[in-house]
Amino acid sequence: xxxxxxxxxxxxxxxxxxxxxxxxxxxxxxxxxxxxxxxxxxxxxxxxxxxxxxxxxxxxxxxxxxxxxxxxxxxxxxxxxxxxxxxxxxxxxxxxxxxxxxxxxxxxxxxxxxxxxxxxxxxxxxxxxxxxxxxxxxxxxxxxxxxxxxxxxxxxxxxxxxxxxxxxxxxxxxxxxxxxxxxxxxxxxxxxxxxxxxxxxxxxxxxxxxxxxxxxxxxxxxxxxxxxxxxxxxxxxxxxxxxxxxxxxxxxxxxxxxxxxxxxxxxxxxxxxxxxxxxxxxxxxxxxxxxxxxxx
Numbered sequence: 668x669x670x671x672x673x674x675x676x677x678x679x680x681x682x683x684x685x686x687x688x689x690x691x692x693x694x695x696x697x698x699x700x701x702x703x704x705x706x707x708x709x710x711x712x713x714x715x716x717x718x719x720x721x722x723x724x725x726x727x728x729x730x731x732x733x734x735x736x737x738x739x740x741x742x743x744x745x746x747x748x749x750x751x752x753x754x755x756x757x758x759x760x761x762x763x764x765x766x767x768x769x770x771x772x773x774x775x776x777x778x779x780x781x782x783x784x785x786x787x788x789x790x791x792x793x794x795x796x797x798x799x800x801x802x803x804x805x806x807x808x809x810x811x812x813x814x815x816x817x818x819x820x821x822x823x824x825x826x827x828x829x830x831x832x833x834x835x836x837x838x839x840x841x842x843x844x845x846x847x848x849x850x851x852x853x854x855x856x857x858x859x860x861x862x863x864x865x866x867x868x869x870x871x872x873x874x875x876x877x878x879x880x881x882x883x884x885x886x887x888x889x890x891x892x893x894x895x896x897x898x899x900x901x902x903x904x905x906x907x908x909x910x911x912x913x914x915x916x917x918x919x920x921x922x923x924x925x926x927x928x929x930x931x932x933x934x935x936x937x938x939x940x941x942x943x944x945x946x947x948x949x950x951x952x953x954x955x956x957x958x959x960x961x962x963x
Contacts, residue, residue, distance in 0.1 A: 701739040723815040751950040762953040771808040771941040782847040791854035804933040826865030827909040873928040
């Protein structure tokens with residue numbers, strides 16, 4: 668009991684430190700360093716040491732290490748061709764990225780689980796109560812990308828990107844400690860929400876920024892995050908025409924580690940696993956359809 672109380676007080680104190688620490692300044696500094704050119708002869712040594720430090724695999728790197736001019740270029744590297752094949756069955760929903768399944772389940776009364784004992788509201792996450800209502804009682808899954816992971820996020824199934832919303836916010840870390848100790852973590856951090864229309868209805872992917880993330884870049888639109896300070900969510904942008912995409916194509920890129928929350932409407936899919944802490948990989952069979960197609 669005593670040691671549990673001490674641990675709880677320690678965690679609360681660390682969470683308070685995270686609250687007042689200058690996360691934006693830290694992220695700006697990290698961003699500048701990550702984009703600074705590195706001497707070519709040093710790149711293989713530096714990137715190899717970095718990979719060892721964070722546990723990243725170099726077996727699937729697309730190019731020789733010396734060709735990555737900056738840490739950001741290495742961090743956002745493509746994988747070698749064929750490293751992440753999509754599921755053979757065309758109707759399977761593919762995992763959108765590498766990472767760890769942090770939480771998953773069914774939305775109840777517009778609420779998602781952030782960590783054990785900590786919930787948050789979907790309307791706050793999306794910055795849009797109307798869109799949140801469209802996903803009521805649907806399935807959600809949260810994937811955490813650590814520094815060791817591949818940092819490009821891909822489409823889970825075929826469809827059309829219909830719009831997006833950029834929401835300025837804070838830059839808390841999004842690791843396990845922060846998720847367990849900072850209430851409304853994902854709803855406080857900066858994020859980019861992407862909406863798709865698919866054969867099984869509307870799908871959303873929320874990319875949540877974190878400390879050290881210089882920006883999130885999207886493949887469907889030149890939107891750049893970290894362009895606005897804290898404030899109200901930006902307007903929902905409707906793409907006209909919408910952008911046709913295929914399962915497995917790149918959707919967007921994190922410029923350091925963070926988190927993705929994916930959302931499906933009620934009765935459309937069933938997840939292959941809801942076990943927190945399970946490693947996941949881009950292209951794995953992530954969910955099965957409960958319906959073959961939904962009328963437009």
